[in-house]
Amino acid sequence: MQKSDDAFVVFDRVQKSYDGENLVVKDLNLSIGKGEFVTMLGPSGSGKTTCLMMLAGFESATNGEILLDGTNINNVPPHKRGIGMVFQNYALFPHMTVGENLSFPLEVRKMGKSERETKVKHALDMVQMGAFANRRPAQMSGGQQQRIALARALVFDPELVLMDEPLGALDKQLREHMQFEIKALHERLGITVVYVTHDQGEALTMSDRVAVFNDGRIQQLAPPDDLYERPQNSFVAQFIGENNKIPGKVESLDEARGICQIRLGSGELIEATAVNIRKVGQDTLVSIRPERVEFDPERMAPDWYLIDAEVIDVVYMGDIYRTVLRVAGTDDFVMKTRNTLGAEKLPRGQKIKIGWHPEDARALNPI
Amino acid sequence: MSDIAESDDRISAEGSRDLKRSLNRALRAQKMRALMLIAPLLIFILVTFIAPIVDMLFRSVENEIVSDTLPRTVLALDDWEYTSGETPSEAVFAALYYDLFVAAELKEHTRLGSRLNYETTGISSLFRKSGRRVDRFDTDIYADQFTALDPAWGEPATWTMMSEALDDDPDALPETASALEGWHHLLKVERDDPATEAPADILFTALYRDLSAGAPGLNDGDLAAMTATARQAVDGFETVSIRDQFVDVDDSWLDPEIWGTIKAYAPKYTIGYFLKSVDYQLTPEGIEKQPEDQQIYIRLFVRTLVMSLTIMVSCIVLGYPVAFLLANLPMRYSNVLMILVLLPFWTSLLVRTSAWKVLLQNQGVINDILVWLHIVSESGRLALINNQTGTIIAMTHILLPFMILPLYSVMQTIPPTYMRAAKSLGATDWTAFWRVYFPQSVPGIGAGSILVFILAIGYYITPELVGGTSGIFISNRIAYHISSSLNWGLAAALGSILLVAVLMLYWAYDRIVGIDNVKLG
Numbered sequence: 004m005q006k007s008d009d010a011f012v013v014f015d016r017v018q019k020s021y022d023g024e025n026l027v028v029k030d031l032n033l034s035i036g037k038g039e040f041v042t043m044l045g046p047s048g049s050g051k052t053t054c055l056m057m058l059a060g061f062e063s064a065t066n067g068e069i070l071l072d073g074t075n076i077n078n079v080p081p082h083k084r085g086i087g088m089v090f091q092n093y094a095l096f097p098h099m100t101v102g103e104n105l106s107f108p109l110e111v112r113k114m115g116k117s118e119r120e121t122k123v124k125h126a127l128d129m130v131q132m133g134a135f136a137n138r139r140p141a142q143m144s145g146g147q148q149q150r151i152a153l154a155r156a157l158v159f160d161p162e163l164v165l166m167d168e169p170l171g172a173l174d175k176q177l178r179e180h181m182q183f184e185i186k187a188l189h190e191r192l193g194i195t196v197v198y199v200t201h202d203q204g205e206a207l208t209m210s211d212r213v214a215v216f217n218d219g220r221i222q223q224l225a226p227p228d229d230l231y232e233r234p235q236n237s238f239v240a241q242f243i244g245e246n247n248k249i250p251g252k253v254e255s256l257d258e259a260r261g262i263c264q265i266r267l268g269s270g271e272l273i274e275a276t277a278v279n280i281r282k283v284g285q286d287t288l289v290s291i292r293p294e295r296v297e298f299d300p301e302r303m304a305p306d307w308y309l310i311d312a313e314v315i316d317v318v319y320m321g322d323i324y325r326t327v328l329r330v331a332g333t334d335d336f337v338m339k340t341r342n343t344l345g346a347e348k349l350p351r352g353q354k355i356k357i358g359w360h361p362e363d364a365r366a367l368n369p370i
Numbered sequence: 371m372s373d374i375a376e377s378d379d380r381i382s383a384e385g386s387r388d389l390k391r392s393l394n395r396a397l398r399a400q401k402m403r404a405l406m407l408i409a410p411l412l413i414f415i416l417v418t419f420i421a422p423i424v425d426m427l428f429r430s431v432e433n434e435i436v437s438d439t440l441p442r443t444v445l446a447l448d449d450w451e452y453t454s455g456e457t458p459s460e461a462v463f464a465a466l467y468y469d470l471f472v473a474a475e476l477k478e479h480t481r482l483g484s485r486l487n488y489e490t491t492g493i494s495s496l497f498r499k500s501g502r503r504v505d506r507f508d509t510d511i512y513a514d515q516f517t518a519l520d521p522a523w524g525e526p527a528t529w530t531m532m533s534e535a536l537d538d539d540p541d542a543l544p545e546t547a548s549a550l551e552g553w554h555h556l557l558k559v560e561r562d563d564p565a566t567e568a569p570a571d572i573l574f575t576a577l578y579r580d581l582s583a584g585a586p587g588l589n590d591g592d593l594a595a596m597t598a599t600a601r602q603a604v605d606g607f608e609t610v611s612i613r614d615q616f617v618d619v620d621d622s623w624l625d626p627e628i629w630g631t632i633k634a635y636a637p638k639y640t641i642g643y644f645l646k647s648v649d650y651q652l653t654p655e656g657i658e659k660q661p662e663d664q665q666i667y668i669r670l671f672v673r674t675l676v677m678s679l680t681i682m683v684s685c686i687v688l689g690y691p692v693a694f695l696l697a698n699l700p701m702r703y704s705n706v707l708m709i710l711v712l713l714p715f716w717t718s719l720l721v722r723t724s725a726w727k728v729l730l731q732n733q734g735v736i737n738d739i740l741v742w743l744h745i746v747s748e749s750g751r752l753a754l755i756n757n758q759t760g761t762i763i764a765m766t767h768i769l770l771p772f773m774i775l776p777l778y779s780v781m782q783t784i785p786p787t788y789m790r791a792a793k794s795l796g797a798t799d800w801t802a803f804w805r806v807y808f809p810q811s812v813p814g815i816g817a818g819s820i821l822v823f824i825l826a827i828g829y830y831i832t833p834e835l836v837g838g839t840s841g842i843f844i845s846n847r848i849a850y851h852i853s854s855s856l857n858w859g860l861a862a863a864l865g866s867i868l869l870v871a872v873l874m875l876y877w878a879y880d881r882i883v884g885i886d887n888v889k890l891g
Contacts, residue, residue, distance in 0.1 A: 059790075061790050080793075081793040081794055084794075087795075088790075090787045098810055107797070107805070111798075
């Protein structure tokens with residue numbers, strides 16, 4: 004992994020083990036630029052929170068180096084790292100008012116009273132909570148506490164802010180609203196944010212880059228659109244968004260064009276983009292996004308490959324129809340079609356032909 | 371859909387009453403069921419705990435024994451003042467004679483003697499002695515003289531008639547009526563028949579005193595004639611001074627102090643026990659401070675409070691770090707630690723206290739080690755037991771789990787993220803602990819302190835065993851009065867004061883810290 008000169012946070016071959024037998028984090032290399040919003044996304048137990056805790060200083064790296072602004076911080080205690088942090092359950096001190104909570108990081112930095120007051124007020128205004136300085140955390144709703152936690156992590160002007168699933172406890176609507184606000188704050192203040200979540204929607208909407216974690220490794224580090232449209236392996240394809248996978252064998256491989264032909268289990272031969280295919284004859288999983296599948300002949304280009312399908316079930320979901328099809332021996336193939344004017348539910352049992360652009364079919368490693 | 375929109379949610383006044391009634395009916399069944407479930411425990415507590423406590427509290431002021439045993443004397447003493455410095459009149463002695471005669475027959479005078487002995491020493495033996503002699507007073511000469519006058523006076527039937535006649539008009543012969551009442555009370559308790567029992571000397575004495583004092587007498591019937599005849603004769607009767615009879619038994623009866631004590635404790639309710647509990651006493655002159663050498667209770671109360679506070683503070687100092695470790699160590703270590711904390715609970719209190727005796731005594735393990743390490747010299751062995759130090763050490767050890775457990779259960783609810791948050795905000799370990807962790811553990815300190823303090827303030831067995839004389843608590847004194855001196859009234863008063871003191875401290879604690887801030891988990 005190359006280290007760019009403007010890298011602000013660097014994980015260099017970091018490993019972490021709790022019990023001396025199993026590695027929770029295996030060979031982590033990650034470089035985060037100044038002002039960047041990077042999300043660590045992954046299922047629980049994938050090591051993403053451990054990484055965040057190592058960066059914050061609450062866990063020590065078993066191997067490797069963690070650099071902050073060019074300095075090794077492996078042995079710097081958390082309170083000297085100057086990193087702001089927002090915790091999953093906010094961790095607002097229940098025995099202090101909102102104002103005292105915000106004032107706390109400034110007090111321990113021996114800041115004068117008037118300066119403290121100005122900063123606290125400014126931070127509260129920033130999250131539109133100016134009127135709440137004298138409330139106790141218990142007297143506020145989850146969303147309000149979330150804002151205060153955010154303000155507290157920002158009040159001492161840290162350059163790096165870590166967020167550990169900060170929106171996990173909020174309901175859907177509030178969560179979406181807060182995503183937008185956090186993003187706006189990030190852009191306005193120009194701070195670097197490392198954000199941990201297991202919610203892919205959150206990761207995709209907020210981040211500059213997303214690091215998908217699984218099994219203690221980064222599976223893919225890429226901007227959200229790349230991640231969704233060009234997943235590098237089956238795990239990422241599966242984890243991000245809904246995905247159809249058809250098992251097959253590589254029949255031929257054109258490395259120059261990056262195209263391969265796959266013989267499906269049912270005998271059909273289809274064309275797909277070769278992503279991590281190494282040789283002819285290997286097993287593969289072809290991944291196709293449900294919304295990239297078409298059945299209306301008018302919307303398909305003539306060169307598209309068509310394949311037989313049978314309708315098993317159609318679910319009306321408001322904005323879309325989710326049609327479950329039997330395709331090439333699998334009967335959990337999903338097609339999503341927009342609910343446009345005049346669109347109809349396909350009857351069950353109907354035989355149709357479906358197709359997709361070859362670029363949307365990605366041949367990945369088998370799981 | 372339109373059905374829903376049009377339905378009326380408002381209920382008419384009558385409907386609302388019906389609704390309330392049916393709701394009450396529905397809830398009543400639930401309440402009854404709940405009550406039934408707790409009823410066995412409730413009854414058990416009421417009968418075995420609440421009732422005895424109320425009874426005990428009542429004993430601290432109850433004092434009916436004097437007026438019950440000496441009703442006539444108490445009445446007669448109304449006209450007598452201690453401050454006059456004189457011995458009461460013959461009438462008071464006569465009343466005492468009637469009372470004591472009945473009481474001695476019923477063997478009640480010794481109990482009264484013991485009761486009054488708490489207030490003035492010597493009364494117990496005085497009553498005992500007088501009770502033995504009271505039926506051999508020389509007052510039998512009245513009986514002899516009356517029967518000589520008319521043998522009918524010696525018949526029980528005469529006195530039965532007399533009693534009936536006087537029931538209608540007690541003022542005719544007031545002392546006779548009063549003595550007869552006592553006499554009949556005695557016969558009733560002893561289940562004797564008034565129609566066969568020979569009249570006692572007190573009746574003749576009372577009759578003589580009535581007639582010689584010019585009581586109106588009866589107006590009609592045979593008895594009227596008999597008393598009229600007797601009235602003519604009494605002037606010529608040989609007389610005997612009842613006062614001299616008593617003085618013959620013991621000349622303490624001339625001491626106004628004795629009479630003053632009886633008068634002071636005559637009311638049915640007394641504050642005497644409470645006064646004694648705070649080193650005052652109720653004397654014939656009024657309320658006085660106890661003599662210097664008998665003032666022990668205030669000092670004991672203060673000592674109990676101070677030592678309980680000391681024990682409480684030692685428990686906080688020793689227990690807090692342990693509870694912190696318990697709450698923050700990984701499960702497998704904290705489980706072992708928890709067993710170590712609970713281990714003392716599985717050992718008998720007596721065994722633990724005795725173990726401290728072995729450890730702390732002059733030739734004990736701790737002193738031996740200190741001498742061996744040359745920290746103290748052979749002659750300078752520390753006195754660690756049979757004093758306050760011993761009590762504090764042993765009780766701190768015994769009460770420590772009561773501090774650790776509430777602290778632990780509160781600390782367990784403090785998520786570690788608070789400390790992390792504080793550190794991420796720039797606080798050092800100490801600042802994070804002191805500003806963030808400690809304030810949140812205060813409810814646990816409060817709960818543990820209340821528990822330890824209240825347990826300590828009423829502790830009895832440990833101070834008794836390791837406290838010597840300087841290390842005992844007020845509860846040891848209460849136990850002494852309950853089981854040795856049998857002065858239950860004083861024990862009840864001391865206990866009441868202790869109870870009120872604890873309730874007041876609890877109230878103060880609630881005002882200052884707030885009882886809502888106390889958490890047991």
